[in-house]
Amino acid sequence: MESGDIILQVQHLSYGYHPGNPVLKDVSVSVRKGEKVAVMGANGAGKSTFFLNLNGVLQAETGEIFYKGQKTGKKNLNELRRHVGFVFQDADSQIIASSVQAEVAFGPMNLKLSKEEVRERVDQALEYMDLQAYRSRPPHYLSGGEKKRVSIADIIAMHSEVILFDEPTAALDPLSADMLEEVLEKLSGEGKALLVSTHDVDFAYRWAERVLVFDQGQVIADGEVLSVFQEEAVLERAHLKKPELLTVYEVLLEKGLIRENSFPRQAEELAEAMDL
Numbered sequence: 047m048e049s050g051d052i053i054l055q056v057q058h059l060s061y062g063y064h065p066g067n068p069v070l071k072d073v074s075v076s077v078r079k080g081e082k083v084a085v086m087g088a089n090g091a092g093k094s095t096f097f098l099n100l101n102g103v104l105q106a107e108t109g110e111i112f113y114k115g116q117k118t119g120k121k122n123l124n125e126l127r128r129h130v131g132f133v134f135q136d137a138d139s140q141i142i143a144s145s146v147q148a149e150v151a152f153g154p155m156n157l158k159l160s161k162e163e164v165r166e167r168v169d170q171a172l173e174y175m176d177l178q179a180y181r182s183r184p185p186h187y188l189s190g191g192e193k194k195r196v197s198i199a200d201i202i203a204m205h206s207e208v209i210l211f212d213e214p215t216a217a218l219d220p221l222s223a224d225m226l227e228e229v230l231e232k233l234s235g236e237g238k239a240l241l242v243s244t245h246d247v248d249f250a251y252r253w254a255e256r257v258l259v260f261d262q263g264q265v266i267a268d269g270e271v272l273s274v275f276q277e278e279a280v281l282e283r284a285h286l287k288k289p290e291l292l293t294v295y296e297v298l299l300e301k302g303l304i305r306e307n308s309f310p311r312q313a314e315e316l317a318e319a320m321d322l
Contacts, residue, residue: 051078052115053239054100054130054208059109061099069095071263073109077208077239082230084250084271085243087260088285093243094135096260097210100241101130128157131206135213135243137193138186146172146188146196147181153204171203175229191222198229209233211242215249227253251275251289252311259284272309291316 054077062068070092077083085093098104100111102123111118111126118126134140143149150171154164172178175195180188185196194214201209211230215223230253234240241258244250250257250271257274259267267280274280275292291310298304298320308319 052076053079055112057110059099059106061095061104061106069263073265075265079239080234080237081239082234082253082255083241083258084254085241085258086250086284086286091260092263093260094212097132097212097243100210101132102126128204129206130208131201131204132210133197133201133214135216137197140197141185141193144184146177146183146185149185149196150199150203153200167203171199174202175199190217191219194218208239213243215246247286247289251291
């Protein structure tokens with residue numbers, strides 16, 4: 047991609063919650079329009095803090111963040127938050143309103159949009175997440191998967207161009223996790239840049255185009271999915287395991303049962319690549 051495709055850029059970002067104890071250390075990352083990025087690393091590696099800086103909830107001690115080439119700061123922080131949405135790991139920490147409709151309308155209303163525009167955005171977001179029947183329901187009484195859908199609808203209604211997901215599949219049942227993955231694919235198809243923090247290496251391997259690996263506040267790997275997961279030293283340092291499908295592929299390759307350099311990312315691709 048050309049440099050003009052860069053939608054979000056971080057340069058030499060450092061941040062600490064306490065003086066002299068940085069959680070992020072000189073992080074530089076560029077995100078392009080439509081990218082699917084898995085952000086990985088052990089607990090405490092700095093992933094969530096990185097996200098909170100990206101959408102302006104936290105403000106870095108040193109370093110700069112650019113949105114579409116424009117440097118962001120206190121004067122235009124709301125503009126950054128408007129275009130970079132954050133879906134929290136715990137939906138309850140994001141949901142504040144007494145009904146699903148009011149919850150999804152909260153962000154657009156704060157943009158000072160007309161009532162008609164707010165209503166249209168809410169209707170679109172509820173339809174997108176299949177929540178029309180929940181419009182008048184109190185969100186705090188919904189199931190975990192339903193709350194997650196509401197929290198994603200919040201961001202969709204904002205028309206964010208970059209969406210950050212912090213451990214989105216945590217505590218979800220398999221059906222809800224599959225639904226979430228379908229939503230991610232749909233958003234990606236619309237050109238949204240998606241950054242997903244996850245410990246699930248199998249999900250990252252099949253879904254992402256690129257992997258960022260954090261360790262002790264630093265980015266220790268940033269590259270195409272396969273190349274990162276083949277770096278044994280990186281996986282060991284970040285306490286990550288190799289994806290199961292990649293492990294199976296390597297065993298089959300050693301036994302001569304699969305085509306070399308096929309590197310299937312889905313189970314169906316594995317079956318097609320086998321030389322049986």
